[in-house]
Amino acid sequence: MSTLGIKDIAKLAGVSPATVSRVLNTPELISAKTLVRVQNIIDEHGYIPNRLGTSLRTKKSGNIVAIIPHITKPVNAGIIKSIEQEAQKFGYSVLLGDTQGLRERELHYGSMVRNGQADGILLFGSHLPFAIKTDIPLEKQLPPIVNANEMVPEVNINKIFIDNEAAAMEAMQHLFDLGHTRIAAVAGPSDIPSSDERISGYKKALVRQGIELDENLIVQGDYTLHSGVDMAYYLLSLESKPTAIFAFSDDMAIGIMQVLHKNGVVVPDDISVMGFDDINYAEFVRPSLTTVHQPLEEIGQACANLLIRKIKNPDLPAEKIQLDYTLRIRESTGPAAK
Amino acid sequence: MSTLGIKDIAKLAGVSPATVSRVLNTPELISAKTLVRVQNIIDEHGYIPNRLGTSLRTKKSGNIVAIIPHITKPVNAGIIKSIEQEAQKFGYSVLLGDTQGLRERELHYGSMVRNGQADGILLFGSHLPFAIKTDIPLEKQLPPIVNANEMVPEVNINKIFIDNEAAAMEAMQHLFDLGHTRIAAVAGPSDIPSSDERISGYKKALVRQGIELDENLIVQGDYTLHSGVDMAYYLLSLESKPTAIFAFSDDMAIGIMQVLHKNGVVVPDDISVMGFDDINYAEFVRPSLTTVHQPLEEIGQACANLLIRKIKNPDLPAEKIQLDYTLRIRESTGPAAK
DNA sequence: TAATTATATGGAAACGATTTGTATGTTATT
């Protein structure tokens, strides 16, 4: 375990530490023969430069940290994969930080860029992961950071997003087209921006269609399977039941469908169910789930790419990039029951 | 962005850097009045010690890296959560490394402990994430490391595992009890130890039951939803179809059930399906999935706890900890069709 | 009161790399 350092390698190769460093970083400045000699010693001993020393000196860690509320949710699968690929293309490593929805963990991962362990932040939550001072302009305080999916309220930040409101409206239009007029919305937590935006789309769609809003039909879950279950029981308990349910996450939609099935309600014949996200299980549940597809790979790639550009050039102004959603119509939605 | 260092704080407080360091790390050695004075300056400026400097000096990073083949698979959800919780309890941070199954990424994350960015490794893959020399005893070369779920062949390593062979046998026994004799196995990739162990359990169970092995009934997938689909089509194409299918992952089982349903095969009336893992979707698919439950939270906690103990005391001998699986019987298995 | 011991702080050397002059050795030019 006694790992040897650049000085040891230098001694073994009969050169100075500076030369070893150049062999590693700027080999074109080194003569062919010393290059191979030193490189051989390096290989032979499996020398790996201590990243702490390097980072300390260069003030670059080569890491980016992705702050993700619940990393194992299937909706993150495509995002993470593409982030890693894009980052690797530019020589960056991705450190994944799972916050479990805890503010403390957000702050913890957020501090990694200030304490030198990372060069930039990919933020998938809706809170800035550090304290900001009100007496100094925000831009002066921000490290390189890109915000995706769940938007922070702050304006001057790089953002990658889809138009949640428009997506919700389009989903509603699909249900209107099938003849539904009594449509329940199962929203996410109230402090989650994407949920608010989708509620807004839900309401606008009703207005446009000339349908009066029934507040009883808007319920709040937390995007999880189990909250879908709870909300389904509530909706089934209504005296005047909806003919369609628009859940703002696939997980909730799946939970809802299970309860409906257990209670003898046939989807979509009795009630249609619509999800949001298009996780990979959406087409494998029964009936397969109609949902709003998010371009997850694109989101991940765009995030990483943008962040790295900001790291290399911190003074660029904030960019907002909007990506396209798609309606994926499957079996869980059908004509409204009479 | 010009972040100030310990010297700046020292200057502002009119003390030496050593004193500031003590305020942060050993406040009991500092007089009450300087303590509050220095602490105020620290708070006022939001000073955060540079972790690189600290780690370089102390030779401890306070990080552990978890190397995970596919982090977003639902089976990892409970594991990751409990790892984080346990690590935090001891003041360690978890860096999640998703390898996407690539050797290169394994090596990359594996090098983090040698280059100072992490103090130990939680390994969920079946390859050691670094090169080992054959002329030196393994124990001399190993950093603190704990291997879980998918076992590396090397013997002298800390391991957390369930008895996959016994679990597979018990699953088979459940199917035997229902009257099945023609049971297909849908295995994982051939280089994945857990799959081999389950195959071994599958075969032993057949022997014990006095049923002749039919090699045509053992097929190989890759643990994913889509490979479940492919394998299901293959099994349906057999002239003599199985009455039960034992998939070595829930994802494959879910893929299989979808194909069966599409082709008018009723589960479990026509064919029973059994999974492995007990991911959270298992009880939400239709029919809900009978499967082998792995104690994911326990695994995560045991891993992190063991690793941290090894970090603090590297000379402890390797430990092997076996945890208990449980059969979860749901709707996807039933009496064998005539 | 003087001598001794605790207590609190400062100075400076590490930790492991990179990088900026600077020095050395070679080759080319006059």
Added chain:
DNA sequence: AATAACATACAAATCGTTTCCATATAATTA
């Protein structure tokens, strides 16, 4: 043969901490 030009390699400073050692002050004891 002397100088210029160039290619290499070195020594030392540096990044931001912690910690050993020394010192100054305060507290205790004789």
